[in-house]
Amino acid sequence: MFSLRHRSGQAFVLLLVAVAIRSPLFGNPVIHSDEQFYLLVGDRLLHGAWPFVDIFDRKPVGLFLIFAGIRSLGGNGIIVYQIAATIVAAVTALLVARIVRRLTAPNSPASSATTAELGAGLIYFVWMMIFDGAGGQSAVWGNLPMAGAALLVLGRDRQDRRVRMRGAGAMLLVGLAMQIKYTAMFEGIFFGLVLLKQSHDIDGSIARLVRNAASWVIAALVPTALAWIVYAAAGHNDAFVFANFLSIFGQQNDDGIGSGLLKLAGALALCTPPVLLAWRGRRSAPFALGWLAAAGIAVAIMRNFELLYLLPVSLPLAVAAGAGLSRLTARAGRRWLIAVLLFGVVAAAILGGIRVARRGNARQVAALVRMIGQHPPGCLFTFGSEPILYYLTHSCLPTPYIFRSHLSRMIEAHGLGVDPAIETARLLATRPGVIVVRTPKSDTNPATRALVAAAIAERYRLVGTVRIGALPHAVYRLDR
Secondary structure, three states: OOOOOHHHHHHHHHHHHHHHHHHHHHHOOOOOHHHHHHHHHHHHHHOOOOOOOEOOOOOOOOHHHHHHHHHHHOOOOHHHHHHHHHHHHHHHHHHHHHHHHHOOOOOOOHHHHHHHHHHHHHHHHHHHHHHHOOOOHHHHHHHHHHHOOOOOHHOOOOOHHHHHHHHHHHHHHHHHHHHOOOOOHHHHHHHHHHHHHHHHHOOOOOOOOHHHHHHHHHHHHHHHHHHHHHHHHOOOOOHHHHHHHHHHHOOOOOOOOOHHHHHHHHHHHHHHHHHHHHHHHOOOOHHHHHHHHHHHHHHHHHOOHHHHHHHHHHHHHHHHHHHHHHHHHHHHHHHHHHHHHHHHEEEHHHHHHHHHHHHHHHHHHHHHHHHOOOOOOEEEEEEEEOOHHHHHOOOOOOOOOOOOOOOEEEHHHHOOOOOOOHHHHHHHHOOOOEEEEOOOOOOHHHHHHHHHHHHHHEEEEEEEEEEOOOOOEEOOOOOO
């Protein structure tokens, strides 16, 4: 019998809701520039390209392996990755419900517990949409192993061997999440502290505590160490180290203090309803608030308050809100849940509409692809334009620096390991067959922009212009 109190019933509802709220964007190739790039790299990885070597980026290689796996399934890569992300989000939401069940007092009324569990999963979906997670952003995938790690940390057994094994499993999952997004490390540190307390509470042995801590740290580092070993064995140690650990220090945050504070204020305002709900569960589930604080610290350390960077926060935020719901009566819990979800759905709808209007849709991109043509001779070069164009036109790559900000924006002027102007000049000397130029923004790199403008004026003709979202993209073809 179908029942929301049973895991199967909750799984069905959560999958149905995930499809309902995410499917309107299925097939849109420009949900966000990041996931366009991940799909492109995953596709080229299957054809022998090495991330960090042939295509530069700072994201861990595990993220690109996910997209390579998705591309290996065949079909329309854009739709397939968006369906896969929806399934992963639904599974993560089900784990959120499981975590809330584990945090809920055993004597809580069944109706109240059901509202808390299912409500937490729904809150996760809605705040993922608010935080720009409608597609396949890195945290969509990384939140799944982190949710699994949280479940292991919350195991109720208190025997040393079981705690040690649970901890190893949890830290291995954190390590996998770190190979999707390195900031998972901060939440992993919190999980490790909780596990250390569990270990200490068994008998207080310092020697055992040290052994457990060492084994958990090793487990968390294993996935990254394996990736590093593979790259070093292939002769790409320097490229791996620079991309993964050093290049971030050369990247410049283009937000001023005022802009950063304004974004932070907006993010906090959007988090207010579930945070208020979470505060109600502070005594019964301090773990949830501690986890939420750890995720918030990761955002603060990175000092980027775009909503996108709050996606990892959506996981502990939903768990903490579910813990707060579990403290209410069934009737009060339903009222709170309806109010929080109503706020969230309205916010998600407004923000989603703004994003599509600004970033564009499949029809606009298709028009641009037709103008460029398939397999453009001498490679396509997009200057500040969409990385998905390389994928959709089956173009060769004229440079390892193909993400749209790499050569076109000042934020990357010192973060690539090469001078963007020198690399742009080298690239233009190869005479790419087609150049696509997006209308420049205020932070466009003036040196590389001048080089592109000079090359276009000397030997390219304008084919046409297509507006993608809010900005025109001009297509220039080489005059031979």
